[in-house]
Amino acid sequence: MEATFREQLFFIVLCLSVLNGDTRYIQENEITPEGLFSLLNSELKREIQDELIYSRPLRCLDMVALEGQFTFTADRPQLSCAAFFIAEPNRVITVEYDDVDIDCGGGDFIKVFDGWVMKGEKFPSSQDHTLPLMERYVDYCDSGTARRTVRSSQNVAMVFFRVHTAGSSFTLTVRKPVNPFPCNIISQTPEGSFTMVIPQQHRNCSFSIIYPVEIKIAELSLGHLNDFHIKKSLPGCVGAGDFVELLGGNGMDTSKMLPVADLCYNFNGPAQMKISCDNTVVRMVSSGKFVNRVAFEYRLLDRQELQRIKGNSLEDFCLTG
Template sequence: MGGTFREQLFFVMLCLSVLKGHARYMEENEITPEGLFSLLNSELKREIPEEFIYSRPLRCLDMVAAEGQFTFTADRPHLSCAAFFIAEPNQVINVEYDSVDIDCRGGDFIKVFDGWVMKGEKFPSSQDHALPLMERYIDYCDSGTVRRTVRSSQNVAMVFFRVHTVGSSFTLTVRKPINPFPCNIISQTPEGSFTMVIPQQHRNCSFSIIYPVEIKIAELSLGHLNDFPIKKSMPGCAGAGDFVELLGGNGMDPSKMFPVADLCYNFNGPAQMKIGCDNTVVRMVSSGRFVNRVAFQYRLLDRQELQRIKVNSVEDFCFTG
């Protein structure tokens, strides 16, 4: 696992996309560390009085972790721009167009993506999102005044935009309403705790931690009985219908990640594992027949722990301990 890519994902909230090509639906974008940790950190914990609306310019490559108004004004042609939006795990993101002055007919556009796209990989994956891929892109130039507010399905969203003419501008208002049943989350922090609940819904939910971490499962309740029959010939929990799996890898898409462990029996923990991957994911698969719940804690591994589990691991790509 290359150090350069680990650095890129370790600071993923600080890394912004340099988009390539002129495709209408841009999916192949490179990630380059831009050293914006101080930017995200300052916005993440900002205390803003309710009566005051925070506002600032929007950059061509940006990370937004605060509610408020964000205005982009072109000082030159900007052909490949992207802004990453992130909220708390129990929130979703509302992007509202306040004012737009761009030339749609001339090739300008503003496009909201329901999730994040990095190096062609998407979070949530297509397996875990309710909408088909193309329906996750909402283009202002296609919808115009018909749809002036776009709401994400999870705590992250992106805005792609292209503006050719100097002086053209647009203003977005970003709000973060509460989501009573959070699903598909990117963690803002390298340590914390979370309880994921799927209330009798046929869906898959992932919690992504973009750090090498130790995971402690404190509780797993899958609704079915502990003696739920699973044939031994079946690999892992594939026949259970309802289960939790731990994944690791060096990208964003859970469907392309390495399976580390799967759990398909109820228990009260702790069950713990150290995963030395750039990205660690707790993913719950639900058949919709039961109320499923998993509670877990996570913390960042230090350098010594990473080195120790790497030495003891038979896996070169993603090591566990």
């Protein structure tokens, strides 16, 4: 039987090995959509009542979408664990270490990663993040109380951890402060709208939707007065310095994704495109000379739409099977 669009999404469990105390290799196993994303769905359905701090146990493989305290207690050795943290698009994540009882000298570790790692690929990509890759990892065993709280650069972060002894434990306090100028975002949902504004900063910002979707660009303002222009799968906007590109792919690293369209001229009015990939990205490249703005909506493609796209040889580069 042909896989549904959800079955075509990435399947991940992170398996971690450590070389000379550093995170060098990240591998993946498989998890069904009922695994990782059901964790997110159940998390989003929870409610925090009154002013009590929400708390629950942390699982070896987990998805956390709420503020609160999360405690992991090992009932046996756990050598390859990862917790995914996600916030609303206009927020970042802070992770504070509390009550840590692990054996750093015996090979245990807790490492916060600034972003997500999926299928061995990283979001944001190295091209779009301000820190070198290894500085995006913060190891409790290296920093200890010197860096008790770690703050992400975007609305997602991860914690890798390994413990060798039953009874080892730690508690993380997670908060989601507001980010006035969000950059590099993973959407919590397959449908919604967003306006990305880059205020005269030389940086690249991506909005990632881990579903096959239809993108509708409602407004594009790049600080100059040219007419709208769209070039499908052509590098016509690279020399503009400021432009938006639509990307599609089955991984997370935007530098490895396929260009679907370039938009490098101002535009008001709907322009839409259906992208059948597991991951659809709206990426803005900014020279820092202008205030750039793009507003868009997105919605999940249904099965019939995916079947129609698959029959079009010009647009089915992300569909398999």
